[in-house]
Each structure stands twice: as C-alpha cells, then as structure tokens.
Amino acid sequence: MNLGELGVERETFEPGLAESVERFRTVLSEPRNQAPPRIVGPGPVLLLGAPGAGKGTQADTLAKMWGVPKISTGDILRANVANGTALGVEANRIMKLGGLVPDRIMNEMVANRLEFSDTAAGFILDGFPRTIRQAQWLDGYLSTRRRGAVLGIINMSINLQRLVERVIHRRVCPLCKTVYNTQYLPPKRMGKCDKDGADLEQRSDDCAEVFQMRLDVFKRETEPLIRYYRDRNLWIQVDAELPPSTVTEDIVSRLTQCRMQLSR
Ligand code: AP5
Numbered sequence: 001m002n003l004g005e006l007g008v009e010r011e012t013f014e015p016g017l018a019e020s021v022e023r024f025r026t027v028l029s030e031p032r033n034q035a036p037p038r039i040v041g042p043g044p045v046l047l048l049g050a051p052g053a054g055k056g057t058q059a060d061t062l063a064k065m066w067g068v069p070k071i072s073t074g075d076i077l078r079a080n081v082a083n084g085t086a087l088g089v090e091a092n093r094i095m096k097l098g099g100l101v102p103d104r105i106m107n108e109m110v111a112n113r114l115e116f117s118d119t120a121a122g123f124i125l126d127g128f129p130r131t132i133r134q135a136q137w138l139d140g141y142l143s144t145r146r147r148g149a150v151l152g153i154i155n156m157s158i159n160l161q162r163l164v165e166r167v168i169h170r171r172v173c174p175l176c177k178t179v180y181n182t183q184y185l186p187p188k189r190m191g192k193c194d195k196d197g198a199d200l201e202q203r204s205d206d207c208a209e210v211f212q213m214r215l216d217v218f219k220r221e222t223e224p225l226i227r228y229y230r231d232r233n234l235w236i237q238v239d240a241e242l243p244p245s246t247v248t249e250d251i252v253s254r255l256t257q258c259r260m261q262l263s264r
Contacts, residue, residue, distance in 0.1 A: 042062070042066045042068055042122040042124075042152070042255065043122045043149055043150060043151075043259065044122060044123055044125070044142065044146070044149050044151050044152065045062070045122065045123070045124045045125065045151070045152040045153075045154065045255070046125045046128075046138075046151055046153050046154065047124065047125065047126050047127075047154050048154065048155045048156065048222070048225060048226070048229070049155065049156030049157070049158065049240060050156075050158060050160060050163055050215065050218050050222075051163060051167060051211065051214045051215060051218060052163040052164075052167040052170070052211075053156040053157075053158045053163065053240045054156055054158075054166075054240050054244065054247060055127060055156060056074070056075075056126055056127075056179055057179055057244055058154075058156070058244070058247060058251065059072060059124045059126035060178075060179075061244070061248050062248065062251065062252070063124050065248075066122065066124075067121070068118070068119070068121055068122040069116075069118050069119060069123050069124070070123075070126055071110065071113050071119075071124065071128070072126040072127055073106060073109065073110065073126070073127045073128040074126070074127045075126075075177065076109060076113070077091045077095065077101060078203075087105065095205055096204060096205065096210065097210070097213060098210045098211070098212075098214040098216075098217055099213070099217060100130065103131055103133045103134050103137070106128060106129075107134060107137040110125075110128055111141065114141070114145075125138075129225065130218075130221060130222040130225070131221045131222070131225075132224055132228055135225055135229070138151070139151075150232075150233060150234055150262060151232070151234060152234040152236065152255050152258070152259070153229045153232060153234060153235050153236065154236050154237075154238060154251055154255070155226060155229075155230075155235065155236065155237045155238070156238055156240035156247070157237050157238065157239060157240055158239075158240040158241050159241065160215065162241065163211070163215065164208060164211055164212075165183065166181060166183075167206050167211050168206060168207070168208060168211070169181045169182045169183040170202070170203065170206055171187075171191075171200035171201065171202060172200065172201055172202075173193035173195065173196065173198050173200055173201075174198055174199075174200075174201050175193065175196050175198045176195050176198075178193055178194070178195055180200060187200065233258065233262055234255070234259070234262065236254045236255060236258065238250045238251055238254070
C-alpha cells in the first residue's frame with residue numbers, strides 16, 4: 001500500500017504527520033500472519049514500599065492512566081480522621097505514633113471498598129497490605145471473590161536514607177489531595193496548590209520523630225512481604241529513586257509485558 005492509497009497526498013502533510021503515515025504504511029506492509037497485539041488490562045495492582053517511596057504519587061498517575069480506582073488505606077483513614085468518625089478517632093491515635101491500625105479493621109475497610117463496581121477492571125492498592133496477615137487475607141479475597149485474579153506487585157525500592165527528606169518536604173492540598181514536595185516537586189506558587197490555589201498543608205505524621213517510628217514499623221511488619229511475594233509471577237521491582245515519570249514508564253512497560261506473557 002502507498003501513501004496515495006491511504007487517501008492523502010504527501011505534499012499536504014506536516015513533517016511529523018508525514019512520518020507517522022510512513023510508519024503506518026510500514027506496519028500495513030508487514031506480513032499479516034502475526035496476531036494483533038492483545039490489550040492487557042492492569043488487573044489488581046499493589047504498590048509496595050517504605051513511607052515516602054512514592055506509592056501515592058505513582059498510584060495517582062497510574063489510576064488516571066488506566067482508568068481504575070486508587071485505593072489508599074492511608075487516605076481512607078485520614079478521611080475518617082477529618083470526619084471525626086469513631087474509626088477516625090481510634091486511627092488518629094495510632095497514626096500519630098506511627099503504628100498500624102489493626103488488621104481486622106483494615107481488611108474490612110478494603111473489602112467494603114472493593115464491593116464498588118468501579119474495581120471490576122482492576123484497582124491499585126496503595127498502602128495495603130502492609131502485614132503478612134493482610135496479604136493472606138488479600139490472597140483469599142482474590143481467589144474466592146475475583147476468580148483467582150493475579151496480583152501485580154510493584155516493589156518500589158529506595159535507599160531508606162533518602163526517605164526522610166521526601167517526607168519532611170511533602171505538602172498536600174487539603175481540597176484536591178494533590179501531593180507536592182517543596183524540594184523535588186514544588187508547586188508553581190510557593191505554598192499554594194496549582195489546581196485550586198488552596199494553602200498546602202503538612203501531614204501530622206510527617207515530622208522526623210514520627211517518621212522514624214513509621215520506618216521501624218515498616219522494617220518489622222511490611223518488609224517481610226518482600227519475601228512473601230517475591231517469587232510470584234507478577235513481582236516487579238522498580239528503582240523509586242528515579243524521577244516520577246521514569247518510574248511510571250518502568251511500571252507500565254514491565255507490568256504490561258509480564259501480563260502479556262502470563263496471558264499467552
Ligand atoms: P500512608 O498514608 O499509606 O503512609 P505511608 O505508607 O507511610 O506512605 P506515604 O503516604 O508516607 O508515602 P508514599 O509512598 O505514598 O509517598 P508519596 O507518593 O506521598 O499511611 C499512613 C498511616 O496510616 C500509617 O502510618 C498507618 O498508621 C495507617 N495505615 C495505612 N494503611 C494501613 C494498613 N494497611 N494497615 C495498618 N495501618 C495502615 O511521596 C512522598 C514525597 O516524595 C512527596 O512529597 C512526593 O511529592 C515526593 N516524591 C514522590 N515520588 C518522587 C520521586 N520519584 N522523586 C522525588 N520525589 C518524589
């Protein structure tokens with residue numbers, strides 16, 4: 001097939017467009033005996049990583065890109081704290097000390113969220129599971145309620161020394177929840193959200209003392225999940241020290257590749 005057969009004259013193209021059509025022509029002229037690429041959905045995805053590794057940042061981007069919901073247990077707890085619910089009062093006490101809310105409460109909270117129909121094509125778990133018991137509960141849930149859907153596990157690896165810097169410079173918009181970093185990802189106007197102009201806030205657990213406690217809890221309770229998951233088919237480790245967009249590209253390309261292999 002030539003360009004004329006595509007219904008347009010070469011001279012009418014902008015340079016970039018002409019190149020695109022050339023590429024399209026090349027694709028069309030390739031042998032047709034190959035099956036067309038299959039579209040592989042994200043399925044259930046878990047972002048695993050230390051506090052400040054960038055789980056929330058990646059979860060937001062991926063959720064928008066894939067059109068699936070982000071389920072952040074930290075955000076759900078903070079919403080409860082803000083609304084003054086009984087759970088919020090109890091959670092606030094624990095979160096201020098950098099501890100973990102009991103497994104039974106967390107499992108039930110996630111089970112309730114997963115009942116919503118927007119999770120049918122996939123969902124991104126940010127901050128759950130973070131104990132072996134939560135992971136075992138999730139395995140049971142996926143096998144009984146999601147016909148054995150295979151979980152994509154993204155381990156966001158980072159030098160723990162770098163985390164405190166990220167966390168103490170984190171600022172969050174109280175209205176739209178966009179996350180900034182005064183050092184690495186600053187807003188356009190200091191202290192103001194780019195999207196709605198609201199005054200940015202600091203999370204109450206983002207001080208050096210509470211962070212150290214969160215890190216200790218991570219090492220004790222959540223790091224063992226690396227051993228629990230690392231032999232799974234969809235275990236993917238990414239370098240979370242790279243710029244956010246590079247981390248996103250890495251996650252998307254490797255997860256897509258792994259899912260395609262798995263579905264062959
Ligand atoms: P949660 O809100 O989940 O906190 P966390 O796990 O400690 O993680 P963070 O939100 O601090 O960090 P993040 O990895 O999302 O990083 P972010 O993208 O914001 O949980 C809070 C508390 O709730 C827990 O301590 C616990 O008490 C309770 N809880 C929650 N889930 C629970 C569960 N399952 N069981 C029991 N208790 C539970 O990025 C951090 C900063 O770095 C930002 O400023 C960002 O802009 C910046 N940044 C991100 N990526 C990059 C990059 N690539 N380069 C440079 N800067 C970057």
